[in-house]
Amino acid sequence: MRDIRTQVFIQEQNVPEDLEWDGEDARAVHALACDGSGRAIGTARLLLHNDLAHIGRMAVVSEWRGQGVGRALLECITNVAQERGARSAFLNAQTTAVPFYRLAGFKVEGKEFLDAGIPHLRMTRSL
Numbered sequence: 001m002r003d004i005r006t007q008v009f010i011q012e013q014n015v016p017e018d019l020e021w022d023g024e025d026a027r028a029v030h031a032l033a034c035d036g037s038g039r040a041i042g043t044a045r046l047l048l049h050n051d052l053a054h055i056g057r058m059a060v061v062s063e064w065r066g067q068g069v070g071r072a073l074l075e076c077i078t079n080v081a082q083e084r085g086a087r088s089a090f091l092n093a094q095t096t097a098v099p100f101y102r103l104a105g106f107k108v109e110g111k112e113f114l115d116a117g118i119p120h121l122r123m124t125r126s127l
C-alpha cells in the first residue's frame with residue numbers, strides 16, 4: 001500500500017509526503033488489489049465516521065489502469081463500508097477522476113477546491 005501510494009501520489013503527482021502520510025492510516029480499512037502473481041497493483045482507503053464513510057487514497061499503478069482494477073477496489077471498499085453500518089459515502093475526487101466515480105454512482109457536491117495543489121470536487125453517494 002505504501003509503495004503504490006508513494007509511486008502514484010508522491011512521485012507521479014508530486015503530493016508532499018507529509019500530506020500523503022496524514023496519520024489516519026492506522027485506524028483506516030485498506031483495500032489492496034493484487035495481480036495473478038500476488039504483486040500489489042492498487043489500493044484504496046476507508047475511514048468511518050459513524051454511518052458516514054470517507055473513501056480516499058484510490059490509486060492503481062499506471063500499467064494496470066483502464067482494466068477494471070479501480071472499479072473493483074471501489075466496489076470492495078463501498079461493500080465493506082455498508083457491512084460496517086455506513087449509510088452514505090463521500091470522497092474528494094481529483095477533477096480528472098470525477099467521471100470514474102460518477103460511473104460508480106457518486107455525485108458532485110459543492111465547488112472545486114485545491115488539495116496538495118490539485119483541483120478536487122467532493123462527491124457523495126448513498127449506500
Ligand code: COA
Nearest residue numbers: 058059060065066067068069070071093094096097099100
Ligand atoms: N476519466 C474518465 N473515465 C475513467 C477515468 C478517467 N480518469 N478513469 C477510469 N475511467 C472509467 C473507465 O473507462 C471505466 O469505464 P467503463 O466501465 O465504461 O469501461 C471505468 O471508469 C472503470 O475504470 P477502471 O479501469 O476500473 O479504473 P482504473 O483502474 O484506471 O482506476 C483511478 C481509476 C482513477 C483510480 C486510476 O486511474 C488512478 O490510480 N489514477 C491515478 C491516481 C488518482 O488520480 N487517483 C484518484 C484520486 S481522487
